[in-house]
Amino acid sequence: MKVVEEEQLITVMDGPWSTTDLIREIVESGTQEDPFYVMDLGEVVARYHRWKELMPRVEPFYAVKCNDDKLLVSTLAALGTGFDCASKAEIELVTSIGVAPDRIIFANPAKMASHIRFASAVGVDVMTFDSETELMKIKQYMPHAQLVIRIRCDAASAQCPLGIKFGCDPVTEAPRLLKLAAVFGLDVIGVSFHVGSGASETDVYARAIALSRALFLVGHNVGHKAMRILDIGGGFPGGTHTSIQEVSAVINSALEEHFPDRSVRVIAEPGRYFAAAAYTLAAMVHAKREVTSKECADETHTMYFINDGVYGSFNCVLYDHQHVVAEPLNDNGSVPAPCSVWGPTCDGLDCVLPATRLPSLAIGDWLIFRDMGAYTLPVASPFNGFPVPTVRPVVDARLACILKELRPLSASQFAAGRVVESPALGTSRPASRAASPCRAVFVECALK
Ligand SMILES: Cc1ncc(COP(=O)(O)O)c(C=O)c1O
Structure with missing residues (x-):
């Protein structure tokens, strides 16, 4: 970058x-x-406003990887968004402009050890994982981390599919990983997914939110008593002639059905939508x-x-x-x-x-x-x-x-x-x- x-x-x-x-x-x-x-x-401000109007419950955490132009990042920070950082350098950029570490999620399920240590040193506690080895790494370098399990749930088609690389299977892998995290004494506080960047299907968010709900229950049952974050990832359209109206209706209704309890904080990681x-x-x-x-x-x-x-x-x-x-x-x-x-x-x-x-x-x-x-x-x-x-x-x-x-x-x-x-x-x-x-x-x- x-x-x-x-x-x-x-x-x-x-x-x-x-x-x-x-x-x-x-x-x-x-x-x-x-x-x-x-x-x-003005385009960034208008988009922030539109997001808040259509999905008032979902807090955007801008995905810095999409465009790390300091001015764009500063504008979003001024508006009050959080940030999805994928590396030490992205965390440095965002914290260097005065963003508090609790407004950052380290949303890379495969992190380098030195980057985890850096996140720990600057107080970025929330991070994603999708494998056993990542849990072992986190246990070694940052046992107090607040973990969010990343599951796979792919849109029928997307400009850039991501499921091929990240996200554990929500049925066959996630329950075991949640249990393992509890055995390790690690704290899992939520579930995340990314349906694919430039996703062309909207119903996928409803499927992913339903799967996340099921994993909140599994997590609770295996000892993660404070499951409180749902991270619905990115995938939102960003072009001038696109709209998030349809996708927001799907998301709002799925949240109402599966997460009516407002004590669950819902965040998203939009990149191209803002940039x-x-x-x-x-x-x-x-x-x-x-x-x-x-x-x-x-x-x-x-x-x-x-x-x-x-x-x-x-x-x-x-x-x-x-x-x-x-x-x-x-x-x-x-x-x-x-x-x-x-x-x-x-x-x-x-x-x-x-x-x-x-x-x-x-x-x-x-x-x-x-x-x-x-x-x-x-x-x-x-x-x-x-x-x-x-x-x-x-x-x-x-x-x-x-x-x-x-x-x-x-x-x-x-x-x-x-x-x-x-x-x-x-x-x-x-x-x-x-x-x-x-x-x-x-x-x-x-x-x-
Ligand atoms: C973990 C994660 N979150 C968010 C994003 C941003 O996605 P989008 O630009 O589709 O909103 C990406 C893109 O690759 C990603 O990998």
Whole structure:
């Protein structure tokens, strides 16, 4: 992971504005040649608000692995989320900004001994396990840990299935592990699962919650008298045009059926839900090549080379099975034609879009890619000397005035307000969009 250490100044936008207009303004300055992201803090706040509205009982613990951009993590900390950390470095990042250790779950069922010792030293007590050897390790290095058993319950399909690697079988393995933990004198306080990242089935949460309920009873019967945490993992959609409405209805009703007792604390570990839509990538065409089809000499195809590729942000195409969509920043009116989009490195594998259609692009034209905040930046490398894109954070002025008061954010991170005069900007954001729900969210945050 790459923790961005330098201070990221947040541009405050006063007046109607849009991400697309801001990107246009940046590239029209003429000095921008490298790819960059615009990160909208308002999107993160809006998503937090939506989550609380739809699943008031479920506390989000943001999965840091999804995008460890310090500003994103700080914004979520300011809103009051907890954090799912998978390693010592992730715990260090989250605690370094002042998050209390009881707002962290060490949710990696296969931890290194030194990472367990570190968690113990800084007071991160809650951690997951799914095997006998992990129990033995925890008994040796942190016998006072508060354990959460991770069970397997897979969605019928998911962008990135996880059950193949983590989660014990809830019927054949979990009861024995719960008993073993009791024999070891370890304290199991809950059950967790992850249905798969980018899950396309919602009913799986109901199945997993029912299985968890059964294991709460088993746990209680074998001596874990304080079973009190249900962790429903991640898997929630994050794209601009997705919604958690349907999945939240399934979860709320399963919780009502199986965990009506409010003394059970319900947490989740959303990653892409918070990260994806807040980040829009801009990349420039720096080379192109016309090729003719082998089969038909009349058919031409344009290969566009852009300054970010699968070794950078578009690693998500390989590792996260992401389908990315390229949009020309400016509409030049030409008819979309067959083309492919390639990254800047010398590797033939570095292909962003093998077959798509785009209007004719010239060298120096820019493409934008929306919903690029999940599983992109933390994995990107500067292979071949091509830099990982920088992030330009931005926020609406009405939100900025509230956010800058919330620790760990501070007024010094916000650049002096930019007044956007022109109401003629085509895709500008409606004036009410960011501000209206925020007061309620922030009042709630202030109470935490
Ligand atoms: C343990 C754990 N929790 C949470 C997440 C985040 O999942 P998502 O981005 O699907 O919400 C992951 C992703 O791999 C994970 O492994």
